[in-house]
Amino acid sequence: MTPPSFLPSFSSKSSKPYFSLPQAEDGEPLQPQPEKGQQQQRQRSIWPSKVLTFWIFMSLFFACTTTWLTAELHAVRKQGSFARGFRNELDAAKHLISVKTVPFGGSPRFKEDGTEYVPDNGEEHEAYVGTPRREIDHNWALLHWGRFFLLTGDEARSAWGDEYKEFWSPKHGGYVAALEVMHTLHCLDHIRKAFYPEHYPVDSDIHGTLHRDHCLDHLRQTVLCNADLTPIPSRYYPALGQNYIDSDRPHTCRDFGRIREWVSERFNGSLKVEPAPGTVVDDEWRNGGPSGGAMGMGHGHGGHGGSGGHGGEQGHGGHGLGRDVAASDEGKVVEGGHVPPAPGQGM
Secondary structure, eight states: OOOOTTSOOOOSOOSSOOOOOOBOTTSOBOOOOOOHHHHHHHHHHHHHHHHHHHHHHHHHHHHHHHHHHHHHHHHHHHHEETTTEETTSOGGGGGGOOEEEEEOOOOOEEOTTOOEEOOOOTHHHHHHSSSOOHHHHHHHHHHHTTOEEEEOHHHHHHHHGGGGGGGEETTTTEEEEEOHHHHHHHHHHHHHHHTOTTTSOOOOSSSSHHHHHHHHHHHHHHHHHHOOOOOOOEEEETTTTEEEEOOOOEEEEEOHHHHHHHHHHHHHSTTOOOOOTTOOOOHHHHTTSSTTSOOOBSOOOOOSSOOOBTTOOSSSSOTTSOOSSTTOOOOEEETTEEEOOOTTSOO
């Protein structure tokens, strides 16, 4: 019987030849491999996804980096920096800041026989240390001379906030201030003198020991605040059989010379802030403070022969603007301001 024509023929005979699938070594037929065009198409479809993944990763990386840098810059702007000035420093003085590397000196050394000595560091070392003499007093006075000056109302408000009105001085017709570096130098000078009471007698019960202790504690706070991280080595000396500190290392410092000049100008030079109208200014103030250069606005702390200044105690160099140079009869004008006389000129 012949099957209907619409059914497929299952006859073993066919007009088209059949081929067996290629066999693997284990006898299993191999899967058909895609043609070359199909491989290229698949590779082209994978490549965009890799590029997209890379750019997503890089975008996240740059976003995180930008966020971190923005936060760091915000912190710097908020607190300030050593090289640009900190938030709580006087804005009018920040332009003076110039950073440089300064090699320190004065560290003791030891000879082969164990004798201690200080290498010759030139005039700077001898200018500030040693047995009291007029030259040393003069050099120290020059460091913090004229440290007090008047601020404008805007400067006072910016520096001290809403409480700035509490610092108005009716006697001097303005806001009396000093830069921290000048006050710290004054304190260091005061402690220096405390080592030689026979040369710098203290004749004020109010500003003797109390003032010295204040200065010592203020220096402690200043050192902790600055917290210089410069590594200081210790040098081995066979004569000692041990190491000894060698502090003659380079440090990153602000240029004090520029600051010193600016303070002179603010004290009684071209940048001086005039007192309020109607303020009665005595001769000392009109001429830049007591002869010898200090502003004479406060209490002295004792000393050899100076006067404390406006309403101040008798003494050598008041903590609040007393006279800085002992028994000076006249000053000389340098860079627009009166400065302490050189040794031998009335000292």
